[in-house]
Amino acid sequence: MSKTKKALIIGGGIAGPVAAIALKRAGIDAEVYEARSESMDHSGAFLNLAPNGVNALKTLGLAERVAADGFPSNAMLFFSGSGKQLGQMDSTTEEQRYGASNLMLKRGLLHKALREAAQAENxxxxxxxxxxxxxxxxxxxxxxxxxxxxxxxxxxxIGGDGLHSRTRQIVLPSAPQPQYTGLIDCGGFGHCPSVAPGAQHMIFGKRAFFGYIARPDGEVYWFSNVAQAKEPTRDELRSIRDDEWKARLLALHKDDPAPVLDIIRSTNDSLGKWGTYDIPFLPTWHHGPICLIGDAAHATSPHIGQGASLALEDAVVLAQCLRDLPSVEQAFAAFERLRKPRVETLIKQARRMGNRKTPHPLVAWFRDLLLPFFLKGGTSQLAPVYSYRLNWNEKIA
Ligand SMILES: Cc1cc2nc3c(=O)[nH]c(=O)nc-3n(C[C@H](O)[C@H](O)[C@H](O)COP(=O)(O)OP(=O)(O)OC[C@H]3O[C@@H](n4cnc5c(N)ncnc54)[C@H](O)[C@@H]3O)c2cc1C
Structure with a gap:
């Protein structure tokens, strides 16, 4: 770029602060504008950063700071609603295979780490x-x-303002809207002494999907995916009282294997509830001097745990493009060309995984029969996703 530019970044979630740090390193001034009135250190439940997301943070030297409160899962174990183990994905060799292990993190603490990292760079x-x-x-x-x-x-x-991006509405008013995927995601933190730390357990329950993992100090991170055909509004979800929702979850999971009910009962904090959405395709991600990144450009349903990692990759690649190409428009075009095929493939993969969580009895019967084969294929499908590596010193042409 010929002269020092100034970037306005909308959204201080995951993509926003990291893009600001990467841009500063690229010699571009950046300021972040976040809608929430204060920092988000206690928002949301938790998420899993995949090896590729951790590697994106490593590119900027941020992984250690973020990892301080996180812990890796050493395997993903899949069970049917009757408790039969359907398959297993080993995660212990991720470091060796991909250069980083996955990381389980409270979302609020991830926001805090990224905010502090951005503030440390002024x-x-x-x-x-x-x-x-x-x-x-x-x-x-x-x-x-x-x-x-x-x-x-x-x-x-740069519009890093998430799924319901206002930036996207402004620059691409006729772009496709986020699509509701038919599942409500909810989750929280419990305590259950019978759960040993280490592996993530994923249960295709009789009426809803359930996932859990204990951190080394015994706190259990869990989530449930509840099928609901009609899209709930955010206000509807917010208006459901915690005790009401807990009773609904206990009923939905009443025939599922232990310790699902104990984990739900042990949860005293408030329960987050979110509709799950994706945006499979946008005709373009940029217009003039405005560009979308992260969920604003390509929201991914959470079923393969990639949305945050893709947002981090975007932040690094966009800064490289702006650093190396002569005009903003060329940089945005290169960014879209480099990122779109990867993210569109993963959005489809996540939607397919979400569809397998639908608790229709016939679907469930076939799924339980076929899942061991899907899981074997899934492990090899994940290799190119996880092994994606960024090189900050590589020049974008
Ligand atoms: C229930 C659930 C579980 C998930 N689990 C995982 C997981 O395990 N692993 C994973 O990788 N991904 C997961 N995801 C996806 C992941 O959360 C997103 O992909 C990721 O947060 C995208 O980051 P982002 O910075 O693009 O958007 P966000 O994190 O949504 O940040 C957008 C920011 O923009 C702000 N904003 C919005 N509108 C405006 C405005 N008009 N002006 C200014 N600021 C604005 C918002 O307040 C927010 O802070 C999950 C998502 C959900 C819903």
Whole structure:
């Protein structure tokens, strides 16, 4: 880039702060504008960063800071609703095979680590700044207009504002909307002495899917995927009381193997509930000096645990493109070309995995029969996903 540029980054979730750090390293000033009024150190439940996501953090030297509160899962064990083990994926060799192990993390603590990493590099993070509109002047200046009436000015704008991205609505008003995948994801943290730390357990329960893993200190991270054909609104989900939802989960999982019910009963904190969505395809991710990254560009349903890792990869690749190519438009075009095929393949893979969680009796019968074969294939399908490596020093042409 010929002169120092200033990037406005919308969204201080996962992609936003990391893109800001990567841009700073590329010699581009960046400021992050986050809608929430304060930091998100206690938001959400937990997520699993796959080896490729951890490697993206390593590229910027951020992995250690993020890993401080995380722990790796050493295997994924799959069970039918009757408790029969259907398959297993070993994770103990990830470090050796991919250069990094997966990492289980509380989402709030991931946000905290990324925020602190950005602040350590003097990236300004502004809270309470909800993007309302974007305009571009005749002199090619980008102006972000926030709901509080304030504005920010820059040379380019990066929309890292997630699934329901306002940036996407502004730059691509006729783009496809996020599609509800028919599953509600919910989860929390419990305590159950019978659960040994180490492996993630995934249970294709009789009426709902259940996953859990204990961290070394005994706290159990768990989630349940509940099928519901009608898309719930965010307000509907928020209005369900925790005791009501817990009773529903206990009923849905009442015939599933131990210790599912004990884990649900042991949970006293509030239970998060989220509709699961994806955006299988957008015709383009950029327009003029504005570009989308992370879920804003390619929301991925959570069933193969890749959304956050892809957002981290995006942040690094976009900064490399802006560093190495002569114009913003060329950089955005190269970014889209380098990233789109990979993420679109993974969005489809995640949707297929989610569909297998639907508890129809006939589907379940076939699935339990075929899953051992799918799992064998799944392990080899994951190798190219996990082995994706970024090289910060590589020049993008
Ligand atoms: C239940 C669930 C479980 C998941 N589990 C996993 C998992 O195990 N592994 C995995 O890799 N992925 C998982 N994902 C997916 C992962 O959470 C997302 O892919 C990831 O958060 C995307 O990061 P992002 O930065 O693009 O968006 P986000 O993390 O959503 O961040 C977007 C930010 O933008 C802000 N924002 C929104 N609108 C505006 C606005 N108008 N102005 C300013 N700021 C705005 C938001 O407040 C938010 O902070 C899961 C998702 C869900 C829903």
């Amino acid at each position: 990236v300004p993070l502004h809270f309470g700044k909800r993007l309302a509109n974007v305009t571009v002047t005749a002199a090619h200046e980008v102006i972000a207009h926030f709901e509080d009436g304030s504005t920010a000015h820059g040379d380019l704008l």
